[in-house]
Amino acid sequence: MPHLAVENISVHYSGQQWPALVHASTSVKSGEFVVLVGRSGCGKTTLLNVVAGLMKPTDGTVRVDGKLVTHPGADRALVFQNDALFPWLNARENVAFALKLRGISRKERGEIADRLLGLVKLDGFGDKSIWELSGGMRQRVGLARALAAQPAFLLMDEPLGALDALTRERMQTLLLDIWVESKTGVLMVTHGIDEALLLATRIVILAPGPGRIVREIEVGFGRRYAKGETVRSIKADPAFARARAEIEDSIFDGETV
């Protein structure tokens, strides 16, 4: 089973007072949904970029199954806050692009792409141009494209951050559905504590100045959804509110807000 290990990562940007990240260590296994939360400047996006291979850490290593990560690769496909789709391609071709990079024949690409678009509830939207799609739909095409790379680990940088509240809630359950189905490991950055609680199997809390991991909490609300419980009943559970308070305490470190 694929295993992603983050060992002792530090990142210093020159000219900054605090290191962006010091001695961050954590891990993601297949089937885990790990969510990074924390105030701005805590280094959560930096950590994600290091894991993606887009940024070289000053110190420390990232390994996938023991193999050192030095470059970006399809085993760690990244979903962005702003979809980063290719507007000169239609929805299907955007997904097929990832398939092309995997060396899949032209004939098969269209078929697989349509299946992945179905997975993100975009059946029949393959021929649509990107600019014809709403923000939520574009984000789903981006997700389908990342899944097309068949990543061992799906990385997401505030994938729902630019969406309106209602669309975001629907996307959360979609993410859970896909996570359950694909069984990949997920590493996601978010600002939303509710979102983190609902989706995560484990929440990693970071703090700024210098950016560091302060706490990791195992949570099981996503797994309850996977077993068939509704989001509404999960959120109504007092345990959800208690977990929320605990995480807020850790994030704000006792500060009154």
Place this chain on the structure above:
Amino acid sequence: MTLSIETQHDIAELKPASPVTPRAKVNELWSTRAISIATILIFFLAWSLSAYFKLVSPVFLPSPLAVLWKFYSVAVNGFVDATLWQHLSASLIRVFAALFFSLLVAIPIGIAIGVSSIGRGIFDPILEFLRPIPPLAYLPLVIIWFGIGESSKILVIAIAMLAPIAISTASGVRGVSHDRINAAKTLGASRIQLVLNVILPSATPSILTGLRIALGTGWTTLVAAELVAATRGLGFMIQSAAQFLVTDVVIMGIFTIAIIAFILEVGLRRLERWLVPWSGRE
């Protein structure tokens, strides 16, 4: 779950928003257009009147009708051994041959400048050197080196087109969103795949802008290039007519150049809409 509702909702979002241009804006647009048309009409009226009353000798200022007649007579009977169409096609072939070679060289140069500091180091000074020099200044040198044949004319025009295309390409390449490049990288794209599949298409709107500027420059340079040792071409036609004081052909030639430039501009806008319909809509 509420999937069916969700899909319907999304379809509703798909409908293009109805263009709500404010009424005042529309009126303003129309009045500007009306003023432009009136300006053109007054220009032709003043020209006709001054020709009619012979305010200026017809040798220097023939009437609009005489010029219009020349379009027909040169198109049918020709001027200096070639019909209007032959002059025109000679010029167009030169410009488009030059454009072809210029694109072939300038786009790779622009990409090299945009993606690599080595590329920028090499090509930036060359372009900055070429850019401000008027083509007429290096025309004699090109003729010394390559003779007075067709290749010299095409080369001069191509050099004049080089800088605008390369610079626009480079700025388009540098403007490609980082997210887009990073997304392709994390999907496993190699450097070459990145350039061909992400950077080049992203830079296309910018390249087309460069192409438009280049065609303008090329068209300007063309007439100059044809002043030297050509036997056909619009520039040559105008120059010959001027030597014989056939002013109506001179004016007719000028109008031909203006009309062609206008048609090219419209054509390029069409091409833009067809090639990069997504530009400005992301």
